[in-house]
């Protein structure tokens with residue numbers, strides 16, 4: 001559909017008001033907009049239902065923004081992979097409404113849109129493109145095994161000096177990898193631990 005190509009409609013999977021569970025803004029209220037479509041293919045992805053964009057109805061950005069502003073002055077755009085789509089129209093409309101806009105992204109597609117906070121969560125199987133590393137406010141690497149710590153350092157070498165660094169256990173192996181992350185952060189205090197606290201709180 002032309003309007004989805006243009007970013008004036010987006011395949012909307014769900015939108016919900018909750019507490020940001022992860023990373024730097026953990027613990028703060030925000031309205032989440034989950035956009036469908038992702039072909040990065042992380043085998044442990046916790047929202048595989050988001051991958052097929054055709055299952056999620058093309059929704060006009062005016063409708064998305066009207067709903068969002070009823071809930072919060074902070075919006076997190078996630079997915080799926082939001083950068084699959086042109087984020088320009090949605091983010092300029094949210095900006096006009098005076099809303100702070102955050103993104104959760106793998107960076108696998110070119111960065112579009114205007115952002116107050118970029119959380120980059122790079123994936124080995126489809127590396128970030130362009131210069132998103134330089135623009136990231138937060139680097140959040142998911143740790144599934146020991147090799148992911150090496151990958152984390154390779155990614156950290158590409159971000160700005162101000163970028164916050166997080167290691168987040170992959171949920172299904174959290175009991176195994178969390179002790180390894182704890183030791184790593186104590187030895188490398190540039191890094192911080194990020195937990196998916198919303199899953200412990202039983203909230204979306």
Ligand SMILES: C[S@@+](CC[C@H](N)C(=O)[O-])C[C@H]1O[C@@H](n2cnc3c(N)ncnc32)[C@H](O)[C@@H]1O
Nearest residue numbers: 044045046079080081104105106121169170171
């Ligand atoms: C579902 S993704 C959507 C946004 C984007 N596609 C990305 O990967 O950054 C949202 C966040 O959840 C993380 N995530 C996904 N599955 C996870 C899992 N099983 N355990 C821990 N974090 C996970 C991702 O790395 C990302 O930081």
Ligand SMILES: Nc1nc2[nH]cc(C(=O)O)c2c(=O)[nH]1
Nearest residue numbers: 019020021022078104198204
């Ligand atoms: N509460 C809550 N916090 C989150 N932070 C990042 C999430 C995401 O799926 O992008 C997420 C999510 O799904 N729920």
Ligand code: SF4
Nearest residue numbers: 038040041042045080
């Ligand atoms: S990039 Fe994000 S949405 Fe896509 S498969 Fe990986 S974790 Fe899931």
Ligand SMILES: [Mg+2]
Nearest residue numbers: 046047078204
């Ligand atoms: Mg999530």
